Amino acid sequence: MSSFRVSGRGRVDHTQPIQFTFDGKKIKGFKGDTVASALLANGIHLMGRSFKYHRPRGAVTAGSEEPNALVGTRRGPGRFEPNTRATVQEIWDGLQVNSQNRYPSLSFDIGAINDKAYMLFSAGFYYKTFMWPKSFWDKVYEPFIRAAAGLGVSPTEPDPDHYASRYLHTDVLIIGAGPAGLAAAVSAARAGSRVTLVDENPEAGGSLLSEPSAMIEDMPAWDWVAKTVAELKELGVKVMTRTTAIGYYHQNMVGLCEKLTDHLASPDGETPRERMWRVRAKQVVLAQGALEKPLVFDGNDRPGVMLAGSAQTYLNRYGVRVGNKAVIVTSHDSAWYAAFDLADAGTTIAAIIDTRAEPNGDLVAEATKRGIRIMAGHTVTGTEGRLRIKSVRVNPITGSSVGAAEVIVCDCLLMSGGWTPSLHLFSHTKGTLKWDEERQTFLPDHKAEECEIAGAGRGLWGIEAVLNDGAEMGAAAAKSLGKTTKAASYGVANDRPGTGVSHKELPTDLDAGKARAFVDYQNDVTAKDLRLAVREGMRSIEHVKRYTTNGMATDQGKMSNINGLNIASDALGVPQPKVGLTTFRPPYTPTTFGAFCGYHKGSHFEVTRKTPIDSWAEENGAAYEPVSLWRRAWYFPKDGEDMHAAVSRECRATRASVGIFDASTLGKIEVVGPDAVEFMNRMYTNPWTKLAPGRARYGLLLGDDGFIRDDGVIGRLADDRFHVTTTTGGAARVLNMMEDYLQTEWPDLDVWLTSTTEQWATIALNGPNARKVLEPFVEGLDMSDEAFPHMSVAECRVGGFPARLFRISFTGEVGFEVNVPAHAGRALWEMLFEAGKKYDICPYGTETMHVLRAEKGYIIVGQDTDGTVTPHDAGLGWAIGKMKPDFVGKRGLARPDLVAEGRKQLIGLLTKDGKTKLEEGAQIVLDPNQPKPMKMVGHVTSSYHSDAAGRPIAMALLEDGFNRMGETIYIPMPDRVIKATVTGTVFFDPEGARLKL
């Protein structure tokens, strides 16, 4: 193994070598490595190119906040993922990793020309560069932006993995299993609470995994972690690793994404790749810790420039030295410890540069003991090196002036600008923040949820302080749940407490306007961009953010927010708390669509409702169409028939003899009770009082605004019982509306409403021979025209099944609708179909149903109406019970706009050539030669080829349509203008002669 791996060090398993590929090159690591730690162990810092300038970049962190080291990972066909953070992805044998944003190769990239042209890409460049000329937009700018935009490449194959979804209820949810989270879990669990502890890392321990020399309760930190996790499991705590809390929602609901297989070389195929947990917790403890901030100086993005704490993590957790010769630049004590650990592991520390004039004396003594050069009160003003840092430029600061530069050779530069508490989840809850002047950062203030914030997440520093705070907060959570408990108290030896200061860009003796001092690495936003945004008039931090894109990348500004704020605050001349922080939004880290979809994909994407007769249709070759959630037989093509041929045949057969149709999807509502007729009178436009039991009527339902909502045939079965049918898509809506009026406006009415849509299978028989087919199966009913005329309903037996039989027609032919219990639907259908064979019975689908009804001018609510159509507009004025004192919509119909002249009205259209079928939705004009934009006076709502009419027919909503009978109107299409004549809407058998037996 390479000289960067420290033998025996870290938590990786040195006895288990792993081999993976990076851009096709074989790389060796150990079990427990991430892609980043394994690459660093091989001396590789260059891991990607940046988004805008294609600048060479390496890992700057060791965790999920990583902005630079984004890679593509491939695990076989369909299992390609772009933008995986190399610092998080665990390695396994055979993993294929590729760098991104480079062509033709990572070390030589043509797109890096953008870097030379960086002046063009300054803040707001999208807004400035692509403004004009307008003609450039389609051909030049948009293709350029599309090619340049986006990180990585999207996978192209369907995702073969499956994803799961679970709910979890817990007393205390603790987010983060570092020292604060572990101590909180101990407190809460010992108090007897049900505790769930989650952490995004593969193992618990958090920052303790990077601090093996600390002693907790006289135990090495790692031993204490192991002992504590064992105790928690013993106490029944659910410990979830590789699990990220992605969002914190109302009433303590937290979304967790658990990664289950991405770290495995050969998943078993059964385990879901990821599982989304929706956790409802009585109490939440946020123990997310803090994230280290970079320092902002020219060249702070070169591969080899890394956060000091991350270098410490690579050493202590992965056994990897990130370089042979390091320079430290810091404004916080923590980086000194990273220097000491690296020095002790064999890395030469060329210098510790501290921006503070007088660093902590103990640290200076420790450094001096190790022979490390200390440069207090210094700044960094530049770095050199193309694909890896080679040297750093350092200058002394005296008061406000920057002295002469010195260049120090190095192969890595470890920086620390202090630590930012992780406020993301807390901010999701709209908890408020307050500026902490001493720590120069925002801290949680007013809480909006039942939660506690523990440890570094509320600005504490040092293991002992954080452990004890965690213990207190865990106990506080338990106490809120009524438990009596006392927090444990922890003593820590070899602790590393510390303090620091916060900066805007570091001072420089060079032209700050030329500095490539990055604030947001992932979006390539520099300090100069932020200052430019302020100069160009952005005042709100939200505007600065959008103008520069600072903090808008997939890392959500985890590292850039406070640096960006410090710089914007300085440029605006307004203190940070007055500038404020931009909004954190879920998810905390990028989350796959798969995790959100869970089980809802493919045929499980949504429910498919099927009728009891659906299986017969499927066996008989039906083509289907979706109608709301139903799948309905659309037409039944015979050999070689297209849709047009099949529908023509079905229409002819029905009008010539008999057709059979599955109408089971019709909504059905049973309206029952002593006040049923009064309720019907108030809901529907029609009068119901005089409708005798055994009779049926077309019912029209309006909203109180006067517009048509739904329609359907309604049968009265008894004085106190109605069988209401609704449109297929309107069933739930109509019942909801009925319930609303019944419960809240007319609670005095004694009526029960029950949805019976799925209790009944409904078979429609239409055509001159419909009765002949049906009659032999009917018991207990005289089916003569006199005893059972058109618009009748009866309870009887059909085919041996209890039935509700309607004589109604949606085709203009003699028609029956037989309702039998759903379980009997298919059996009765087959009996009728068998018996109908001698009459050439023809099964038809929804398309033929549409054509046959259109030939008769029967409307379909939602197709011929659109929520702005009154009964009068639709030619249904006859359905209004004018004598009724009130019904839903009656007052609405008297509104001025609804009685005004010139409303759009439903009329028929016949194209002049008698051959052209209009397009549904096509717009109508009165004068095709008028200048554009033309005045549109209506649109085509229904249009079909009609065999019965021998020509295409259409219906349309047309301004003042009833007064335009016989007039010519025009339908402009992309290639021509179609002429049509305005007619009535009944195209076939206007006298209704065919309805008689």
Add this chain to the structure above:
Amino acid sequence: MLLIHCPYCNQTLPEAEFTYAGEAHIARPSDPSSVSDEEWRDFLFIRTNVKGPHYERWRHFHGCGRYFNAVRDTVSDRFLITYKTDDPRPELSKLLEKSK
């Protein structure tokens, strides 16, 4: 996802069981034909659209099916109270007092 208390079931249940049903305490005039066009317009369309505590209706759609009333703060998305349809409109000052 919110948790909502159904005053009929007397249980606090996930939002997914409920549907929203617009502003509360807008009674349909008992004799619509006697009201002016303006009054009818107001009944149909004019809503308070408040920023803050909002009197509104919900239906326990996938539960008992009952409509009920609620006061929810549209800024914080928090329920101050839910109550039965025929309960009197609760006074805001008392609710705010209680929620403190």
